[in-house]
Amino acid sequence: MNKEPLEEKEILKNLAKYKIKDSDYSHGRILGSMCTKADPLAKKVFHDFLDANLGDPGLFKGTQFLEEEVIRDIGSFLSLNNPYGNIVTGGTEANLMAMRAARNLAKNEKNIINSEVIIPKSAHFSFKKAEDMLNLKLIEIDLDENYKVNIDSVEENLSQNTVAIVGVAGTTELGMIDPIEDLSKIAIDNEVYLHVDAAFGGFSIPFLNDIGYKLPNFDFSLEGVSSITVDPHKMGLAPIPSGGILFREKKYLDVMAVESPYLTSKEQCTIVGTRLGAPAVATWAIMKHMGRKGYCELADECMINTRFLADALKKEGFELVTSPELNIVAFNHPKIATDDLAQILEDNGWMVSSSSYPKAIRIVLMGHINHSHLIEFLATLREIKNSLNIN
Numbered sequence: 034m035n036k037e038p039l040e041e042k043e044i045l046k047n048l049a050k051y052k053i054k055d056s057d058y059s060h061g062r063i064l065g066s067m068c069t070k071a072d073p074l075a076k077k078v079f080h081d082f083l084d085a086n087l088g089d090p091g092l093f094k095g096t097q098f099l100e101e102e103v104i105r106d107i108g109s110f111l112s113l114n115n116p117y118g119n120i121v122t123g124g125t126e127a128n129l130m131a132m133r134a135a136r137n138l139a140k141n142e143k144n145i146i147n148s149e150v151i152i153p154k155s156a157h158f159s160f161k162k163a164e165d166m167l168n169l170k171l172i173e174i175d176l177d178e179n180y181k182v183n184i185d186s187v188e189e190n191l192s193q194n195t196v197a198i199v200g201v202a203g204t205t206e207l208g209m210i211d212p213i214e215d216l217s218k219i220a221i222d223n224e225v226y227l228h229v230d231a232a233f234g235g236f237s238i239p240f241l242n243d244i245g246y247k248l249p250n251f252d253f254s255l256e257g258v259s260s261i262t263v264d265p266h267k268m269g270l271a272p273i274p275s276g277g278i279l280f281r282e283k284k285y286l287d288v289m290a291v292e293s294p295y296l297t298s299k300e301q302c303t304i305v306g307t308r309l310g311a312p313a314v315a316t317w318a319i320m321k322h323m324g325r326k327g328y329c330e331l332a333d334e335c336m337i338n339t340r341f342l343a344d345a346l347k348k349e350g351f352e353l354v355t356s357p358e359l360n361i362v363a364f365n366h367p368k369i370a371t372d373d374l375a376q377i378l379e380d381n382g383w384m385v386s387s388s389s390y391p392k393a394i395r396i397v398l399m400g401h402i403n404h405s406h407l408i409e410f411l412a413t414l415r416e417i418k419n420s421l422n423i424n
């Protein structure tokens with residue numbers, strides 16, 4: 034560390050050298066990220082509320098009110114009038130909270146010690162962290178031919194030790210929506226906690242259904258659903274870090290409560306102690322700014338781009354892994370290995386990602402990708418095929 038203080042000008046000049054090494058969403062070359070450029074208003078608000086600490090809410094009553102209101106606003110499009118929950122750092126922390134609630138509840142109510150959680154093979158790796166940190170045993174369920182969880186297999190794997198079932202509404206790799214309605218029935222029949230991970234799909238499925246897409250239901254209108262993860266920092270246009278966890282009832286928070294001496298609150302249910310208020314307020318602001326209509330338009334645009342890309346890829350001889358349900362396209366070329374294609378694309382300036390199951394190039398059609406970017410991307414793919422003498 035430098036001994037003498039540095040001038041602001043010098044610090045900023047230094048930082049500029051590093052900032053240019055970062056990718057910029059607005060160039061339209063980031064094709065594999067579930068995050069996107071945050072809205073300018075949300076960024077401004079984030080900055081204005083940087084001092085607010087939700088870990089000590091009595092000192093920041095305004096920010097605390099806004100967190101409660103934004104959770105209610107999210108609940109309003111997930112069919113729950115009186116949700117309990119928090120704006121947290123992301124889908125990972127939201128999932129950790131849900132698993133902690135389910136585990137503690139099962140311990141209190143059913144005396145379950147060797148907690149098992151049933152997850153689809155497509156579940157996000159954050160559940161592996163939950164397994165490790167919360168001492169759970171994950172039971173991984175196979176997927177059907179559409180890469181959705183196999184319902185029969187979920188039922189067969191229920192046991193005396195099951196503390197939760199997890200369904201995904203918008204899988205990370207392929208954007209598929211598990212049959213949550215069926216999972217809800219199983220959860221009710223067996224009195225098991227059902228958590229829906231809608232980190233990615235939560236900010237698009239409800240809005241797509243508003244405008245006539247007929248996507249399967251996944252929200253609190255299904256009686257078996259106990260909690261939902263939904264990430265404002267993905268399709269919600271909020272700045273990172275903003276994840277949402279919503280619980281149907283207060284008891285799920287209560288089983289996680291820890292006394293919080295020295296602070297203005299009596300107890301804390303979140304994992305994090307000192308906690309940024311800025312993400313909650315920025316999320317509040319962007320949701321007001323977008324309104325239901327704005328999110329409908331955004332989700333629709335992303336789907337229009339998704340369909341355009343999916344159709345164009347097929348015409349170019351690429352094979353889609355599955356027909357996209359949300360704004361993710363995964364594809365391969367029968368004559369090029371996935372890793373090779375990913376590498377060549379990267380050499381050409383396109384930042385794509387690969388799915389692991391099945392292995393494929395994975396494009397997430399976020400709002401920063403527009404039609405002309407896709408035209409350029411398709412041109413690159415054509416050049417790659419030509420250079421490899423493939424057509």
Ligand SMILES: *Cc1c(COP(=O)(O)O)cnc(C)c1O
Nearest residue numbers: 123124125126157205230232233
């Ligand atoms: C992105 C994602 C997560 C993890 O969210 P982070 O914000 O990266 O912590 C969890 N579940 C699903 C389905 C996701 O797509």
